[in-house]
Amino acid sequence: MVLVSTATLFGAFASAMAMRFFFNPKKHLFSTINSESNGVVGRKNSTQSPFDPSKRKGYLSWDDYFMAIAFLSAERSKDPNRQVGACLVSQNGIILGIGYNGFPRGCSDDKLPWSKKSKNGDPLETKYPYVCHAEVNAILNTNHASAAGQSGVSEVIYFVEKRLGNSEAAYAASHKLLSMAGVKVRKHQPQMSQILIKFEGP
Ligand SMILES: Nc1ccn([C@H]2C[C@H](O)[C@@H](COP(=O)(O)O)O2)c(=O)n1
Numbered sequence: 001m002v003l004v005s006t007a008t009l010f011g012a013f014a015s016a017m018a019m020r021f022f023f024n025p026k027k028h029l030f031s032t033i034n035s036e037s038n039g040v041v042g043r044k045n046s047t048q049s050p051f052d053p054s055k056r057k058g059y060l061s062w063d064d065y066f067m068a069i070a071f072l073s074a075e076r077s078k079d080p081n082r083q084v085g086a087c088l089v090s091q092n093g094i095i096l097g098i099g100y101n102g103f104p105r106g107c108s109d110d111k112l113p114w115s116k117k118s119k120n121g122d123p124l125e126t127k128y129p130y131v132c133h134a135e136v137n138a139i140l141n142t143n144h145a146s147a148a149g150q151s152g153v154s155e156v157i158y159f160v161e162k163r164l165g166n167s168e169a170a171y172a173a174s175h176k177l178l179s180m181a182g183v184k185v186r187k188h189q190p191q192m193s194q195i196l197i198k199f200e201g202p
Pocket of ligand 1: 081
């Protein structure tokens with residue numbers, strides 16, 4: 001399985017490890033990269049001759065497709081500071097689960113704190129002890145029956161390089177452990193810089 005996340009390697013690492021245990025990731029504006037229809041989702045009109053048998057150009061690559069789903073999922077997050085999305089994909093390109101950062105199912109978004117810091121220094125007055133990372137939610141949201149036959153996360157594709165407050169050591173340790181576990185890691189290389197989704201008819 002491949003874990004695609006809009007966030008960092010460090011968070012994705014924890015989730016990939018969790019996946020192994022169970023079964024053996026701001027506002028994003030989507031818009032076009034050029035004047036053609038590339039990257040514009042929902043535009044139905046084509047200038048292609050009806051006699052031209054060639055396939056459409058400018059369709060989404062698999063990586064951009066799964067990363068875009070991760071980005072879209074992030075838009076569901078209630079975290080005022082950081083929205084993260086993740087998409088768990090099987091080796092043959094089937095989406096097994098998607099998720100975003102949020103409080104656990106059944107726990108109200110309005111009753112737990114979204115703050116980063118507590119005036120009293122009480123960690124329980126911050127979001128950190130309660131929030132579930134997007135990658136973990138993508139794993140928890142899988143249809144376990146279909147995921148059970150998979151051998152674990154084999155690849156992590158992440159979007160953000162920066163280290164969300166984690167130390168250099170923790171980051172290096174993540175790399176080391178993923179490498180030891182044989183999990184491939186790579187940064188997403190977008191083929192489209194933006195995707196525009198228009199909620200309008202053809
Ligand atoms: N791999 C990650 C890293 C972070 N998150 C979530 C957890 C929090 O909701 C937010 C980080 O908040 P910040 O300290 O930047 O205010 O991002 C995640 O889901 N996956």
